[in-house]
Amino acid sequence: MLILHSFWLSLATYRVRIALDLKGVVFEERAHDLSKGEQNSPEFRKLNPAGAVPALEGGTRQPLTQSLAILEWLEDTYPTPPLLPPDAEGRAIVRSLFLLTAADTHPLVVPRVQAQLVKQFGSNDAAGRAWAAHWFREGLVAYEAQLAPGATRCHGEALSIADLALASHLIGVARFGVDLAEFPKIAAVGESLFAIPAFAAAHPRLQLGAPVESRV
Amino acid sequence: MLILHSFWLSLATYRVRIALDLKGVVFEERAHDLSKGEQNSPEFRKLNPAGAVPALEGGTRQPLTQSLAILEWLEDTYPTPPLLPPDAEGRAIVRSLFLLTAADTHPLVVPRVQAQLVKQFGSNDAAGRAWAAHWFREGLVAYEAQLAPGATRCHGEALSIADLALASHLIGVARFGVDLAEFPKIAAVGESLFAIPAFAAAHPRLQLGAPVESRV
Numbered sequence: 216m217l218i219l220h221s222f223w224l225s226l227a228t229y230r231v232r233i234a235l236d237l238k239g240v241v242f243e244e245r246a247h248d249l250s251k252g253e254q255n256s257p258e259f260r261k262l263n264p265a266g267a268v269p270a271l272e273g274g275t276r277q278p279l280t281q282s283l284a285i286l287e288w289l290e291d292t293y294p295t296p297p298l299l300p301p302d303a304e305g306r307a308i309v310r311s312l313f314l315l316t317a318a319d320t321h322p323l324v325v326p327r328v329q330a331q332l333v334k335q336f337g338s339n340d341a342a343g344r345a346w347a348a349h350w351f352r353e354g355l356v357a358y359e360a361q362l363a364p365g366a367t368r369c370h371g372e373a374l375s376i377a378d379l380a381l382a383s384h385l386i387g388v389a390r391f392g393v394d395l396a397e398f399p400k401i402a403a404v405g406e407s408l409f410a411i412p413a414f415a416a417a418h419p420r421l422q423l424g425a426p427v428e429s430r431v
Numbered sequence: 432m433l434i435l436h437s438f439w440l441s442l443a444t445y446r447v448r449i450a451l452d453l454k455g456v457v458f459e460e461r462a463h464d465l466s467k468g469e470q471n472s473p474e475f476r477k478l479n480p481a482g483a484v485p486a487l488e489g490g491t492r493q494p495l496t497q498s499l500a501i502l503e504w505l506e507d508t509y510p511t512p513p514l515l516p517p518d519a520e521g522r523a524i525v526r527s528l529f530l531l532t533a534a535d536t537h538p539l540v541v542p543r544v545q546a547q548l549v550k551q552f553g554s555n556d557a558a559g560r561a562w563a564a565h566w567f568r569e570g571l572v573a574y575e576a577q578l579a580p581g582a583t584r585c586h587g588e589a590l591s592i593a594d595l596a597l598a599s600h601l602i603g604v605a606r607f608g609v610d611l612a613e614f615p616k617i618a619a620v621g622e623s624l625f626a627i628p629a630f631a632a633a634h635p636r637l638q639l640g641a642p643v644e645s646r647v
Contacts, residue, residue, distance in 0.1 A: 260576070264572070264573045264576030264577055265531060265535060265573040266573075267535075275519075275520040275523065276520060277520075277524070279520075279523045279524075279527065280527045281526065281527035281530040281531075281534065283499070283526060283530060283534075284522075284523045284524075284526035284527035284529075284530060285523065285527075287522065287523065287526055288519055288520070288522070288523040291519035291522065292519055303504055303507035303508055304491040304492065304493075304495075304504070306500075306503065306504070306507065307491065307495045307500045307501065307503065307504040308493070308495075308500075310497065310499060310500035310503055311495065311496045311497035311500035311501075313500075314497040314499060314500060314533075314534070315481060315497075317530075317534055318497065318499075318530070318533055318534040318537075318538050319481065319483070319538050321534075322534050322535050322538050322539060323538060323539060323544065327569075328539065331562070331565060332552070335558065335561065335562060335565075336548070336552035336553075336554065336558070337552075338552065342551065342552070345551065346547070346551060349547060349551075353543075356480070357480050357481040357482075360476070360480030361480055
C-alpha cells in the first residue's frame, strides 16, 4: 500500500493527490503538521532529509520526494490515464509549465522561506502575505502568456501535470487574495479544472488535518 | 541548429550546457545580460514569457524553457549517453536530487528575487549574499544526507542530471562563500565531477559575456 505523507495546506501534495486519484491508485494518507514543525523531527528527516512534503512511501525501496519526481514515477508505474503528452515537445512544454509553479513560485512562499524572511528581514504576517501574493501574481503573468485562447486545459485537450500545477497555483492565488481579473485564459482553464471531481476532492481545505473553518 | 539562450552566470543554463556537451549536440550560444535587464525586452519575453534563461530554440516549434524540461527533452531526443537511470525508482531519485537545487534552492536566489528583497525589505548586497548563502547551505544539508559514502556520483556509478544539478549548486556554494567542510560526501562527488571536461568547460566564468576578472 502506498503511503502519501502530507500536510493539508501543501500545494505540492495537492498535485500528487490529484494524480493518484486520476490514475485510480489506492493509497493511504499520513498527515504531518508542518505548522508545528513536525517536519523537523528525526523520524521525518529519515523519510525526507529536506524536511518537506509530499513523500511517497511503499512503492520503492526508499521514499520518493519532490512532487515532480513523484509524478514522473507515477507516470512510469501507472501509465493510465497518461498525464504527459505522447510527443517530446509536448512533454517539454507541460514540464516547463509545471515548473512555473513548482520551481519559480511555490518554493518562494513555503513556511521555511517565510520563517527566514522573519529572521533575516523582520517580516511579519502582512509582509509575508504580500511576498507570497507578489510571486503568485508573477506566475500568473507567465502562465497567461503561454495558454491558448479558449483553452480548457494548459496544453492541448488532455489533462496533464501542467493542469495539476496550475490548479495548485490557483489555490495559492485564492489564499493570498491575488486578483484573477487580468488573467482570463487562466480563469477559464481553472474553472474547467475545478469542475473535475479529482481536482475538487483533493482540495487542501478538505484534507486530513485541515481546520473545519478552513477557507483557503 | 540549436540555439541556447544564456547568461554567463546562470546556473540553470550551466546544467543544460553540460548536457549538450556530454551528448555531443552541436549548438550555438546567444548571451543575454540579465544584470542589465535584457530579459525584460519584448523580444526576449516572446522567447520566454517568464523572462528567464535558459531557453532552447531550433529543435521544436516553440522555444523550450526551464532547465529540467529542456534536459528531459534532450534525453528524449539525444538519448546517448543517458543522463537518467534505466529504472523508474532511479529516475525518481535523480529527479528529486535535481529539484533540491532547481526548485528548492536556486529559485530563491535569482536576480528577480534579490530585487524583490530590496524592494520589499530594503535588502542590500550583504543581506542578499547572506540570503543566498543560507539557501545554498540548506541545500547542502539535504544533498549530504542523500549521497552514498564513497560516492563519486550523486546516484550509482553513472552520470545523471542530479550531477549537473549538484555541480551547479557547488558553483553557487563557492560564489557565496559557503563552507563545504561539513559536507565531505558532497566535496568528494564535486571533486570528481569538476574533473570531467564537460563540467569544467561549461563553467560560468568561462562563458560568453563573463568578465575577464570573473572569480565565481
